[in-house]
Amino acid sequence: MxxxxxxxxxxxxxxxxxxxxxxxxxxxxxxxxxxxxxxxxxxxxxxxxxxLEGFPTSAIMTTATQAALVQAAALNSQIETLTAAVTSWEADAQSAHTAKDAAVAAKNTAEQQVGQMEWQVSQTTAALATANSRIATLEAILAAAEAANTLP
Known part of the structure; x- marks a missing residue:
């Protein structure tokens, strides 16, 4: 049996x-x-x-066909690997672009702040020049008064 x-x-x-x-x-x-x-x-x-490894084949499937199928399977695997790598690189590139955009925005903000500070410095310098001019005028008046002895 x-x-x-x-x-x-x-x-x-x-x-x-x-x-x-x-x-x-x-x-x-x-x-x-x-x-x-x-x-x-x-x-x-x-x-x-x-x-394909260990798969029993008949005379219909020639060695060339087997090799082509093995190569197709290997290439499909390689395509999947490369596609994953490209996807990862695209994500890295997107992150880099995002970081670059943030850096450009920070640079623009800093440039605006520098411009505001420069304006404040110019305004302060002008006010200082006006104050120095007034001080010089007052010192001249004071010196003239002392010379004339007209101070109380």
Missing amino acids: PISDQTIPYEILIRFDDEGAPKGAHVQSRRRVIMDGEVLKDEILTAAPLQ
Whole structure:
């Protein structure tokens, strides 16, 4: 009463993108349970992503086809890695732009403050010049009064 439980390839589906390049694949297997030559169970299993390593292939799938599928899977993985890197770089660039915008805004604010301070310095300098002129006038009046001895 030997029992045999076999899982063999049943179907391979390869999906292609708009440019005709492979973008994914899945495989369905067939499970057969046989006892004393009688098939007890024969079912098609659910589709699973195609893993090429260790996958039994028939004469239909040539070495070139296998190599192309392996390369397509590797390239798809590389695309995912590079897409993640680009997304990260874009986020870094956005952060840099945000920091630059904040620095430019701070520079503009500082320039406005410098302008206001320069105006205040010029106003204070003008007021100081006016005050010095008045002091000089008062000193001259005081000196003249002392010379005339007209001080009380």
